[in-house]
Amino acid sequence: MIQIILFKNDIKQIVRDPIMALLLVAPVLLISVFKILEVFLIPFLATNTGFDITPYNAYILSFVLLINSGMLGIVTGFMMLDERDGNIAQLLEITPLGRSGYLLNRLLFASLLSIIYCFLSFGVFNLVDVPLLAIIFISILASNYTGIIGLLIYSGADDKVKGLTFAKGLNSLVLFAFTDLFSLTWLTILSWFFPPYWITLIIKSPNSPVLYGAALLVHIIWLGLLIFRYGRRES
Amino acid sequence: MRLLSATWADMRFQLKHGFYLVYVIITITYLIVLSFLPENIFSVTLPLVVFSDPSVLGLFFIGGIILLEKGQGVLMVLVVSPLRSQEYILAKVISLTIISVLAALAITFFGQYPTVNWLLIIISTIITSAIFTLLGIIINAGCNTVNQYMLKTIPYMLLFLLPCLSLVGFPYSWLFTIFPSVAALKLMLGAYHGIYWVEATALTAYLLGFCYLLLRLTVKIFEKEIVFQD
Amino acid sequence: MNFDVQEGEVFGFLGPSGAGKTTTQRLIIGLLRNYNGKIEVLGKERSNWGKDFYEQIGVAFDFPNLYIKLTARENLQLIGAYYKNKAEKPDEMLDRVGLLPEKNVRVENFSKGMKMRLNFIRSIMHNPRLMFFDEPTSGLDPVNAHIIKEIILEQKKAGKTVFLTTHNMTVAEQLCDRVAFIVDGKIVTIGSPKDLMIEHGKRVVKVEYQKNGTLLDQDFELKDIGNNSGFLNILKTSEIKTIHSGEATLEDIFIKLTGRNLL
Numbered sequence: 058m059i060q061i062i063l064f065k066n067d068i069k070q071i072v073r074d075p076i077m078a079l080l081l082v083a084p085v086l087l088i089s090v091f092k093i094l095e096v097f098l099i100p101f102l103a104t105n106t107g108f109d110i111t112p113y114n115a116y117i118l119s120f121v122l123l124i125n126s127g128m129l130g131i132v133t134g135f136m137m138l139d140e141r142d143g144n145i146a147q148l149l150e151i152t153p154l155g156r157s158g159y160l161l162n163r164l165l166f167a168s169l170l171s172i173i174y175c176f177l178s179f180g181v182f183n184l185v186d187v188p189l190l191a192i193i194f195i196s197i198l199a200s201n202y203t204g205i206i207g208l209l210i211y212s213g214a215d216d217k218v219k220g221l222t223f224a225k226g227l228n229s230l231v232l233f234a235f236t237d238l239f240s241l242t243w244l245t246i247l248s249w250f251f252p253p254y255w256i257t258l259i260i261k262s263p264n265s266p267v268l269y270g271a272a273l274l275v276h277i278i279w280l281g282l283l284i285f286r287y288g289r290r291e292s
Numbered sequence: 293m294r295l296l297s298a299t300w301a302d303m304r305f306q307l308k309h310g311f312y313l314v315y316v317i318i319t320i321t322y323l324i325v326l327s328f329l330p331e332n333i334f335s336v337t338l339p340l341v342v343f344s345d346p347s348v349l350g351l352f353f354i355g356g357i358i359l360l361e362k363g364q365g366v367l368m369v370l371v372v373s374p375l376r377s378q379e380y381i382l383a384k385v386i387s388l389t390i391i392s393v394l395a396a397l398a399i400t401f402f403g404q405y406p407t408v409n410w411l412l413i414i415i416s417t418i419i420t421s422a423i424f425t426l427l428g429i430i431i432n433a434g435c436n437t438v439n440q441y442m443l444k445t446i447p448y449m450l451l452f453l454l455p456c457l458s459l460v461g462f463p464y465s466w467l468f469t470i471f472p473s474v475a476a477l478k479l480m481l482g483a484y485h486g487i488y489w490v491e492a493t494a495l496t497a498y499l500l501g502f503c504y505l506l507l508r509l510t511v512k513i514f515e516k517e518i519v520f521q522d
Numbered sequence: 523m524n525f526d527v528q529e530g531e532v533f534g535f536l537g538p539s540g541a542g543k544t545t546t547q548r549l550i551i552g553l554l555r556n557y558n559g560k561i562e563v564l565g566k567e568r569s570n571w572g573k574d575f576y577e578q579i580g581v582a583f584d585f586p587n588l589y590i591k592l593t594a595r596e597n598l599q600l601i602g603a604y605y606k607n608k609a610e611k612p613d614e615m616l617d618r619v620g621l622l623p624e625k626n627v628r629v630e631n632f633s634k635g636m637k638m639r640l641n642f643i644r645s646i647m648h649n650p651r652l653m654f655f656d657e658p659t660s661g662l663d664p665v666n667a668h669i670i671k672e673i674i675l676e677q678k679k680a681g682k683t684v685f686l687t688t689h690n691m692t693v694a695e696q697l698c699d700r701v702a703f704i705v706d707g708k709i710v711t712i713g714s715p716k717d718l719m720i721e722h723g724k725r726v727v728k729v730e731y732q733k734n735g736t737l738l739d740q741d742f743e744l745k746d747i748g749n750n751s752g753f754l755n756i757l758k759t760s761e762i763k764t765i766h767s768g769e770a771t772l773e774d775i776f777i778k779l780t781g782r783n784l785l
Contacts, residue, residue: 105460136439218360221355222309222311294604298604364590366588374576519553520555
């Protein structure tokens with residue numbers, strides 16, 4: 058019940074603050090920009106340099122998904138950092154909602170959006186043929202990734218600027234979506250430990266239960282460790 | 293000297309917040325990625341990487357830095373100290389530009405780019421970094437949260453970066469050089485691919501003039517929105 | 523609003539929240555530029571002063587403004603570098619407010635009171651002629667509040683001028699040569715605390731005494747009290763518990779003038 062009330066408050070806060078509302082639109086903007094690039098740049102490259110991008114479609118899609126989910130995570134992370142600065146987080150933590158409720162509420166909201174944008178991305182970019190079941194599964198992974206990024210920023214940074222530094226570094230995580238291209242053993246093994254790698258793999262081969270299991274495992278371990286860390290941290 | 297003290301203070305602040313560390317990591321990441329690229333793509337990508345990351349890092353960080361100083365109230369203390377607004381702003385620009393230049397040089401040097409005009413790399417990085425940091429200070433006025441700031445940068449980024457696509461070349465595309473971002477990118481590419489010295493001088497002069505005007509504008513907006521609350 | 527503050531004076535600016543204290547202070551400091559009327563500070567119209575003005579003033583806001591990632595000492599060094607007047611003995615000042623043992627501790631680990639003390643010495647280390655303090659003792663324990671008050675009085679002795687904004691009537695009473703009460707943007711009363719307390723008080727003395735096992739009290743006019751037989755009789759025959767003259771406290775005056783309770 059408290060969850061629902063707070064959730065409603067969240068939406069109120071977002072609707073009342075035009076900037077926040079716009080921020081929800083930012084992923085749409087990003088998707089549009091990529092779509093424009095797809096429509097104009099790819100034919101341009103093909104005619105001028107003879108470069109065929111089709112083999113890389115899965116990577117591009119994975120990149121768009123990860124950038125969007127990552128961005129939602131970053132926004133949530135900064136929202137929580139701002140609330141910590143404004144002592145709102147402290148206030149909410151001593152209400153019946155509690156520390157874990159606060160966290161759940163914040164992350165759930167962003168994760169939900171992440172799922173929605175994931176579907177949107179698949180709809181807008183019909184680059185790769187992926188069955189619905191795989192899309193649902195990937196959207197769950199993407200929402201998980203949002204939570205991971207949000208938590209990494211919130212628990213890793215103790216002020217806004219550190220948060221920015223973190224966000225900057227975390228952007229490099231997206232690169233793991235491409236490591237599969239190089240087929241280097243050491244790089245592949247390293248990539249196993251990072252969520253973005255798995256999202257690309259599942260887009261490439263959406264019918265492998267083994268991949269599903271491994272991807273879910275990696276995501277859950279990351280999220281679990283971060284939540285555990287959050288729980289142990291003194292406020 | 294106040295400007296020197298302020299710059300030194302900002303550099304220490306940035307060091308403590310891990311800017312240098314994160315740029316070492318980012319530089320290494322870029323170098324690894326670049327090393328995988330085939331020769332013909334590498335020669336285009338490296339200059340673009342330098343232009344799109346180290347050169348614009350000021351825009352990314354300055355919002356958070358000023359918001360933090362505002363939040364901790366330090367900005368108020370600086371306002372009632374003899375430190376001039378212009379010195380405050382220049383110190384931010386200089387300190388962030390130093391990181392830009394170091395990162396740009398490191399990526400170019402360790403990337404082992406074959407043909408390099410080092411002086412032009414330094415000049416174009418300084419100018420680009422200064423423009424984007426000043427832009428960040430202008431955008432920052434009136435923002436209260438990092439999220440607000442990041443959102444407000446989107447239209448500016450589009451305004452500055454979309455014209456850069458004109459470099460692919462089409463009839464009259466040279467007209468887009470009027471956009472400082474395009475001029476800066478041309479200068480940057482010239483540092484790697486070669487450029488007539490007349491063109492380089494003209495671009496540099498144009499960009500320096502733009503920087504100066506932008507600085508004046510930034511000081512004015514900063515004083516109006518942040519220093520004075522009237 | 524019309525008032526002047528003499529050199530070497532501690533001037534208290536008292537009033538409820540939202541009365542215009544901060545606005546006035548900001549006008550004098552120069553954070554609000556567009557004003558009608560005249561503001562003369564340190565012998566010159568405020569709008570004619572440039573940034574050099576700030577070499578001569580020190581400001582401590584009611585909220586500690588510090589770089590929390592830096593140590594106490596680094597904070598002083600950093601801000602101090604912007605002034606021509608260098609702090610002579612930063613360590614001595616840190617010692618004075620009891621922060622010397624923590625001089626190399628990052629401010630983020632400080633308590634609110636420690637931050638307030640550091641903030642306070644930061645505002646005076648460049649030896650300014652004119653100082654603005656906003657609630658300088660809020661969040662301090664009595665011992666540390668006492669140290670701050672002592673430093674303010676020392677500054678006054680050295681001929682410095684202090685402009686103090688506060689809600690704390692005890693602080694105002696102890697420190698200020700003159701105080702002004704501000705209500706809705708207007709000065710309703712100005713004067714020395716002592717004069718105001720007498721002016722707004724009752725000219726009586728209240729005696730509390732014990733007679734036949736019961737506690738009684740009685741008011742006597744101060745006028746000609748030496749010949750008041752009732753008063754003298756009680757003094758001679760009863761066990762006196764307390765004697766108080768009826769001057770008002772600044773708190774009474776505040777409530778009376780503003781019609782509001784202290785915030």
